[in-house]
Amino acid sequence: MTINSSWGSTNDGGAAAGPQITAIVIGLLATIPALIAGIRALRDRVLEVAASGATVVAGVGFVVVVLLVVVPAFGVLPLAARDADAYQEQQRLDELDDIDAGFGPGSAEEVGQKMQECVDDALRLLEVAPSTARTTTWSTSGTTAAGNTCRAFHERIRLGEQVDRSSTAERLRTAWKARGDHASFFERNGVLELSVHPADATISWIRADNQLIVESDCIP
Known part of the structure; x- marks a missing residue:
């Protein structure tokens, strides 16, 4: 597989770089050791005819790898890197854009507001007055997989x-299992x-x- 065919068949952020690097490594590992071994055998005059043939084959293979794999990589690997950045x-x-379009909450504060109903329902189900529950709320900062800065909402109710x-286990299990399509229950x-x-x-x-x-x- 050459880099040109790899590049032409991909459009997912520079994925051609991986196959090309693999091809370079395999090609060089398959030819350089054989070429070195053949040259040593000729120098030591060991099985000269066989060594000569093996050296020629290894040399031709090395040239092919250089011409079809290594040389094109100098142009395509930087292109793959730029494509990955883009x-x-x-x-x-x-x-x-998804956040602006309303797909999901727009901030950690909005998450807290959306989840307050769930917290209130749980406390009501357990017959715990919100004023008696020890509640701690905080947020943490981070970066999404796409590279946007984000904040996550956290709350602990003792x-x-x-x-x-x-x-408590029986009540919450029964109530949470019945939440419907917009929620998933795990135990x-x-x-x-x-x-x-x-x-x-x-x-x-x-x-x-x-x-x-x-x-x-973590909400951008």
């Missing part, structure tokens, strides 16, 4: 030992988790700590 920039802009863990290792898709966030109950945790994706 692709990444387009992904970044598309992500911002239920306290007065809230029975067995009945594993003492953790109940409800993913709320419109908010790009989850609310979890951790049995060991008897607390509710709200966490969002």
